[in-house]
Amino acid sequence: MKIVLATHNRDKVAELREILGDLPVDILTLDEFPSIGEIVEGGLTFEENALKKARAVSRATKLPSLADDSGLEVYYLKNRPGVHSSRYAGPGCTYADNVRKLLQELKGVPPRRRGARFRCTAVLVGPGCEETTDGLVEGTITEEPRGTDGFGYDPLFIPAGYTQTYAELASEIKNRISHRARAFEKMKEIIARHVGSR
Numbered sequence: 001m002k003i004v005l006a007t008h009n010r011d012k013v014a015e016l017r018e019i020l021g022d023l024p025v026d027i028l029t030l031d032e033f034p035s036i037g038e039i040v041e042g043g044l045t046f047e048e049n050a051l052k053k054a055r056a057v058s059r060a061t062k063l064p065s066l067a068d069d070s071g072l073e074v075y076y077l078k079n080r081p082g083v084h085s086s087r088y089a090g091p092g093c094t095y096a097d098n099v100r101k102l103l104q105e106l107k108g109v110p111p112r113r114r115g116a117r118f119r120c121t122a123v124l125v126g127p128g129c130e131e132t133t134d135g136l137v138e139g140t141i142t143e144e145p146r147g148t149d150g151f152g153y154d155p156l157f158i159p160a161g162y163t164q165t166y167a168e169l170a171s172e173i174k175n176r177i178s179h180r181a182r183a184f185e186k187m188k189e190i191i192a193r194h195v196g197s198r
Ligand code: ITT
Pocket: 006, 007, 008, 009, 012, 041, 068, 069, 070, 071, 072, 085, 086, 098, 150, 151, 152, 153, 154, 166, 178, 180
């Protein structure tokens, strides 16, 4: 069985390869389908956006597709950046621009009011099937970036129960405890059932 990852984000591809590594399926990426360009998301929820990506890729490739829509919800900011996490600092922004913007918005906010959660919605779309799973991790936002691993907002996020940020934790640990790991561990059970019933 082949499954195509419906993401243009190479950092997500690397994490998903590690998280899905023990599945008995061939994982393909959009590198193998260069004619599939940017997929316009624009949905109001993580699920809507993940479905758009997986449906578009499954339709174009005629293969089952897995998508991930994810983001950071900061309680002090009424759950922003949320679904706008990737372009929080504006069109064409970098991870560093987003990190700077978030720190600026939380300037002077004390540690006890810096709560946040990472959310990931995973979606599998294939012939006659659409499945969705969610992963959430609660944590807090630091006052300055810490660590060099990972991507996106990782240098700012300390998961509950840890003292290090996602970017300071080894990738094996992040990929065991993260919002993405939680959503895709559930999705792996669903995929394994599909593989078993073929
Ligand atoms: P695709 O749509 O092509 O998958 P994307 O990066 O645009 O790539 P999203 O729309 O799901 O993906 O946006 C997710 C953003 O949320 C991502 O760009 C990061 O800024 C942030 N993010 C998601 N997961 C993260 C993680 O594990 N660590 C740090 N930041 C993360």
